[in-house]
Amino acid sequence: MLTLVIADAELELVPKELWNAPDSKSYSKRRTKPLSSLLLDSNYLHHAIDAKYPGESKRRGRPDILHALLLTCQESILNKVGQLELFIHTREDKVIIVNRETRIPRSFNRFSGLIEDMFAKRKIQSGGVTLLEMIDSTLMDFIFSRGMKNVRVFSPTGKKSTVSEAVGDEIATTVVIGGFSEGDFRTKLDDLGKQYSIYPEELTIWTVAMEAICTYERLHGIMQ
Amino acid sequence: MLTLVIADAELELVPKELWNAPDSKSYSKRRTKPLSSLLLDSNYLHHAIDAKYPGESKRRGRPDILHALLLTCQESILNKVGQLELFIHTREDKVIIVNRETRIPRSFNRFSGLIEDMFAKRKIQSGGVTLLEMIDSTLMDFIFSRGMKNVRVFSPTGKKSTVSEAVGDEIATTVVIGGFSEGDFRTKLDDLGKQYSIYPEELTIWTVAMEAICTYERLHGIMQ
Numbered sequence: 538m539l540t541l542v543i544a545d546a547e548l549e550l551v552p553k554e555l556w557n558a559p560d561s562k563s564y565s566k567r568r569t570k571p572l573s574s575l576l577l578d579s580n581y582l583h584h585a586i587d588a589k590y591p592g593e594s595k596r597r598g599r600p601d602i603l604h605a606l607l608l609t610c611q612e613s614i615l616n617k618v619g620q621l622e623l624f625i626h627t628r629e630d631k632v633i634i635v636n637r638e639t640r641i642p643r644s645f646n647r648f649s650g651l652i653e654d655m656f657a658k659r660k661i662q663s664g665g666v667t668l669l670e671m672i673d674s675t676l677m678d679f680i681f682s683r684g685m686k687n688v689r690v691f692s693p694t695g696k697k698s699t700v701s702e703a704v705g706d707e708i709a710t711t712v713v714i715g716g717f718s719e720g721d722f723r724t725k726l727d728d729l730g731k732q733y734s735i736y737p738e739e740l741t742i743w744t745v746a747m748e749a750i751c752t753y754e755r756l757h758g759i760m761q
Numbered sequence: 762m763l764t765l766v767i768a769d770a771e772l773e774l775v776p777k778e779l780w781n782a783p784d785s786k787s788y789s790k791r792r793t794k795p796l797s798s799l800l801l802d803s804n805y806l807h808h809a810i811d812a813k814y815p816g817e818s819k820r821r822g823r824p825d826i827l828h829a830l831l832l833t834c835q836e837s838i839l840n841k842v843g844q845l846e847l848f849i850h851t852r853e854d855k856v857i858i859v860n861r862e863t864r865i866p867r868s869f870n871r872f873s874g875l876i877e878d879m880f881a882k883r884k885i886q887s888g889g890v891t892l893l894e895m896i897d898s899t900l901m902d903f904i905f906s907r908g909m910k911n912v913r914v915f916s917p918t919g920k921k922s923t924v925s926e927a928v929g930d931e932i933a934t935t936v937v938i939g940g941f942s943e944g945d946f947r948t949k950l951d952d953l954g955k956q957y958s959i960y961p962e963e964l965t966i967w968t969v970a971m972e973a974i975c976t977y978e979r980l981h982g983i984m985q
Contacts, residue, residue: 580868601867644804645869751975
């Protein structure tokens with residue numbers, strides 16, 4: 538089982554202090570929902586974000602990159618054979634537990650609606666199955682409470698390694714990937730385990746996930 | 762160089778015969794553009810599609826799955842090292858030539874706008890570089906005119922194979938993947954080369970691309 542933990546993901550509702558921005562009002566109108574139930578999305582709110590949090594509009598409010606990541610993971614062959622577990626820890630110390638059977642909407646607008654629904658209800662269920670669940674937890678508490686083993690952090694500042702070395706050859710492996718488009722982890726990860734850098738340039742989070750997944754599949758003979 | 766050819770991709774503008782559907786009018790209003798310049802998108806127009814083309818609303822008008830595919834390919838390490846070429850052939854026998862430097866918008870709405878712009882102008886350029894270009898060609902004419910070698914078709918009805926066997930060990934390899942979410946190729950591919958099936962169940966097009974890309978990277982020592 539490969540456990541993927543997305544850390545410090547930039548997924549949050551529109552913060553109260555942004556509700557009065559002109560951007561926010563037109564976003565709410567376009568989405569036909571109140572701001573209190575909408576995801577922060579820098580594609581629409583980057584002026585509002587930069588006004589309140591200077592320089593953060595590229596990083597904060599990135600449901601788009603989480604959508605690409607979830608499509609990569611949930612549709613992977615590793616997930617289809619039941620050997621992938623996925624958790625998403627957010628900047629606000631919430632953790633989303635993703636059921637392996639959860640089918641991610643291909644449409645970004647539907648995906649946003651689903652995640653907003655989860656923020657409101659804390660759980661998305663269908664036919665008795667919990668597809669998504671959101672709990673309150675720091676990254677460290679979550680990893681330790683689940684007894685995750687062989688934790689390996691993928692980080693641009695880690696030790697230069699092949700992906701095979703970074704994933705390791707243990708059957709039960711935990712790979713931590715940052716859930717943001719630029720900058721560094723907000724959580725202090727020094728106690729978690731070794732840090733590995735698999736490529737000298739910045740990679741998107743779905744590219745890192747794809748490399749980790751394909752490597753695990755090949756190291757364990759699932760695909761070849 | 763791995764050449765990826767997406768065949769029979771379900772990417773087209775809203776057909777004229779759908780312009781009078783109620784769905785189409787509200788789609789045009791939401792997008793604030795005339796229907797003649799908008800992509801067919803089954804997420805918004807599935808009633809209109811099913812009314813005119815019964816049963817086709819899941820297949821036709823799928824810019825969403827092409828978006829996921831382009832994000833996977835363009836952000837891959839194989840593309841970053843200059844060893845991936847990508848062409849998208851559509852159901853209307855147009856071929857989109859994707860420059861390796863083209864950065865795909867993360868936002869689906871911006872992506873749709875970019876592709877619509879390309880349908881209008883046939884070329885998207887920036888700083889003297891042609892990022893996207895659309896030409897008229899059948900799949901077969903395109904593949905033969907480019908002198909593509911070692912053409913391998915990935916198809917659910919092909920010979921059961923490992924991905925390594927399907928990709929093959931030649932440096933210059935061409936992999937053809939269907940650009941649709943269900944059903945079969947519309948183009949007759951029998952003359953193209955061997956057909957391979959890498960997994961017994963249906964896979965999304967970005968999952969197939971990710972497997973082909975990661976396999977090529979590993980077969981040629983680009984990643985390990």
